[in-house]
Amino acid sequence: MRNRCQVIGVLDNGVAGLTAPALEAIQNASIVIAAARVLRLFADEIEQAEQKDLTGKLTHVPQWISQALDEQKKVVVLATGDPLCHGIAGFLSKKLGIEQLEIMPNTSTIQLAFARFGMTWQDAKICSVHNKDAGEWQTGAGAEHGLYALLQAINQNDKLAVLTSPENNPARIARMLVQEGMQDLLTMQVAENLLCPDEKIFMDRTLADLAQQTFTGNDVVILSRQQGMSPELLFGYADAEFKQRKPEKGLITKREVRAVSLARMQLTTHSIVWDIGAGSGSVGIEAAKLCRQGHVYAIEKNAVDAAIAADNARHFGLHNYSLIENKAPLGMEHWPAPNAVFVGGSGGELAELIKLCLVKLQVQGCLVMNFVTVENLGTAVEALKQEGATWDITQLQASRSQPILHMHRMSAENPVWIVCAQKGELA
Numbered sequence: 001m002r003n004r005c006q007v008i009g010v011l012d013n014g015v016a017g018l019t020a021p022a023l024e025a026i027q028n029a030s031i032v033i034a035a036a037r038v039l040r041l042f043a044d045e046i047e048q049a050e051q052k053d054l055t056g057k058l059t060h061v062p063q064w065i066s067q068a069l070d071e072q073k074k075v076v077v078l079a080t081g082d083p084l085c086h087g088i089a090g091f092l093s094k095k096l097g098i099e100q101l102e103i104m105p106n107t108s109t110i111q112l113a114f115a116r117f118g119m120t121w122q123d124a125k126i127c128s129v130h131n132k133d134a135g136e137w138q139t140g141a142g143a144e145h146g147l148y149a150l151l152q153a154i155n156q157n158d159k160l161a162v163l164t165s166p167e168n169n170p171a172r173i174a175r176m177l178v179q180e181g182m183q184d185l186l187t188m189q190v191a192e193n194l195l196c197p198d199e200k201i202f203m204d205r206t207l208a209d210l211a212q213q214t215f216t217g218n219d220v221v222i223l224s225r226q227q228g229m230s231p232e233l234l235f236g237y238a239d240a241e242f243k244q245r246k247p248e249k250g251l252i253t254k255r256e257v258r259a260v261s262l263a264r265m266q267l268t269t270h271s272i273v274w275d276i277g278a279g280s281g282s283v284g285i286e287a288a289k290l291c292r293q294g295h296v297y298a299i300e301k302n303a304v305d306a307a308i309a310a311d312n313a314r315h316f317g318l319h320n321y322s323l324i325e326n327k328a329p330l331g332m333e334h335w336p337a338p339n340a341v342f343v344g345g346s347g348g349e350l351a352e353l354i355k356l357c358l359v360k361l362q363v364q365g366c367l368v369m370n371f372v373t374v375e376n377l378g379t380a381v382e383a384l385k386q387e388g389a390t391w392d393i394t395q396l397q398a399s400r401s402q403p404i405l406h407m408h409r410m411s412a413e414n415p416v417w418i419v420c421a422q423k424g425e426l427a
Contacts, residue, residue, distance in 0.1 A: 005065045005096070007077045007089045009106030012218075013195040014041050022104050026076055031068050033061055034078035042078065049076075054088075061088070062095040069100065081108040086128035086163055110161045113191040113220035116201055124222075125157040133167035137176035140322040142295045142336065147176055154186070155319050156292060158225045166217025170202075173221060174211035180319060183207040189222045190215070235262060235286040242282045243308050243315070251305060252280040253344055253370060256398040257416045262286060264368045264394075264420045265340035269293045272362075274338045276328045276353060277301075277345025281309030284342070288313075288321045295320045297335045300345075301327040329356055337362050343369040350376060351383040358387050358423040367421040377417050384421050391421040 006025045011017035018026070023045070026032065032039070032046045036053045039046070054061050054077075061077070068075035082105040083089035089103050114121040127150050134146025141148060146168060153160060154177070164170055170190045177183060188210055190202035196218075202210065236259060245251050253261065261283060267273070271291040275284030275298040288296040298321065300306040306325035313321045324331045328349065341357045343350075357367050367389075371377045377393075384391045397415040401408045 003069055003072055003074070004100055004102045005069060005075045005077060005092070006102045006104060007079060007083045007092065008104045009081050009083050009087075009108075010038060010042070010078050011081065011106055011109075011112075011195050012041065012193065015045065017106060017195065019104075022106075025074075025104070026078070028074060029076040030073040031064070031075040032078065033064060033075065038078045038080070058088070058091070062092060065092070065096060065100070081106055081110070085110065085126065086130065109163070109191075109194055109220050112194045113161065113189075113222060116191050116194070117189055117203065117222065119222065119224075121159075121161065124159045124161045125153050126161050126163075127153050128163040129168035129173070130163045130165045131168070134172075136172065137179060139179055142297070142320075142322060144336075147173070151176065151180065151319050152293060154182070154223060155317070156229075158228050160221075160223045162221040162223065164215070164217055164219045164221055169215040169217045170219050170221050171211055171213050171215055174207045177207050178211055181314075185226060187224050187226065189224075190219050191222075192216060192219045194218075194220070234289050235259070237282075237286065239282075242280050242285070242312050244280050245304055245308060253283050254398070254413060254416075256413070257370060257396055257418065258283055258286060260394065260396055260418055261342060261368050261370060262290065264366060264418065265342060266364075266366050267291055267294075267340060271339040272336050273297070274332070274335065274341040274357070274360075275299070276341065276343045276357075278309045278323065279305055279344055281312045281323070283344060284309070284321065284323075285312055285316055285318065287340070287342070288318045289316065291320065294339075295322065295336075297332070297338075298323040299326055299328050299332060301325070328353055332356075335360075337365075339365050341365070341367045343367070346376070350379050351386075354380060354383040354421075355387055358389055358421070361423055365422065369419040369421075371417045371419065372414055377419070380419050384419075387423070389421040389423055391419060394418040394420070 008022050026045050029049045032049045033052045033054055036055050039051050052064055065075055079087045083103055085108050129150055137147050188207055192200040239252055239255055242252055267290050269292050271294040273287045273296045275296055278284055278298040278300040284296045284298040300309055303325055310323050337360050339362050346353050369380055395417055399410040399412045402411040
């Protein structure tokens with residue numbers, strides 16, 4: 001039989017948590033690879049083997065395994081719980097091929113945590129922040145932050161299990177949720193040092209309390225919504241759902257134009273979107289709801305409008321929407337390359353903005369612009385020609401019914417030009 005690396009799931013109760021075949025494999029190993037804590041836990045069983053600490057050296061592990069297998073040595077990797085659930089086995093199978101591995105799973109710490117609280121877990125979203133130090137959460141941070149994916153998962157699920165680390169611990173997660181105003185929406189339960197003599201269970205604590213606790217990082221967090229999420233619209237909200245500037249009401253992309261503009265942006269759930277000249281924020285906000293795993297970066301130069309857009313984002317409960325008050329392109333230097341850009345206002349720098357957007361757009365990205373004046377339309381078309389872009393124009397003029405006595409008439413909205421472009425060879 002071909003020699004394979006055995007990846008064995010272990011628990012913090014040591015030998016007591018192993019099956020006979022798993023224990024035999026560990027005792028007969030020539031090389032044992034594990035984190036320092038696990039090597040100490042099984043010191044008596046692996047004293048005959050060469051021991052390699054993978055802490056901070058994960059990228060070296062495939063090479064260690066390949067060399068051991070080439071030398072016909074019995075190599076074992078020890079991983080906590082189920083190595084295929086946010087564990088090392090997935091990484092090793094990609095690097096070495098699954099045919100090089102024999103995986104012997106154990107009960108996962110997630111299963112143990114739910115058992116401690118007597119909770120079902122088949123409906124739980126499983127997440128992990130067991131990675132490098134993410135740093136404290138900052139409101140408006142994007143996918144570059146290590147806790148961003150977790151926040152998006154929390155925003156979309158009723159129940160979650162979270163594997164933590166010493167740095168990205170339950171207290172840090174609780175502080176993020178308090179900062180995002182979600183302390184009254186969720187309950188947090190924590191199981192720490194499962195199966196160890198110093199095992200601790202945290203329940204019936206507020207998020208504010210847990211945010212001040214000290215944790216080891218060997219924790220499983222269970223988050224549950226106080227009330228289940230209700231179905232909600234993805235897009236197509238009435239204009240009245242958005243706050244707008246008064247008495248100069250009307251600084252909003254109307255629903256009919258908004259729908260066509262969003263359609264032309266060719267969004268996916270993971271799209272990165274720029275909203276330039278956000279106004280009341282209606283386009284960017286609906287884009288954020290459609291791009292649940294993506295992010296919207298918005299900019300608005302008018303202080304009153306920027307405040308209104310921020311209020312609207314809070315009203316819709318968004319956590320994948322970042323807004324700055326500035327005149328584009330100031331402040332946009334570090335935004336990630338977008339899949340789609342919407343321009344609702346240019347502040348007089350339209351040609352320069354078009355050039356910038358076409359340069360920054362990802363492959364197959366879409367630039368969508370709305371204009372109500374002939375002059376801006378002309379400027380945009382000329383700029384697109386200069387940049388060698390592929391473009392088209394849609395003129396949209398909607399009419400809405402209005403009551404007149406006991407009947408209705410049609411009242412015309414202002415016509416809008418929707419200009420759509422993709423970068424061409426010159427750009």
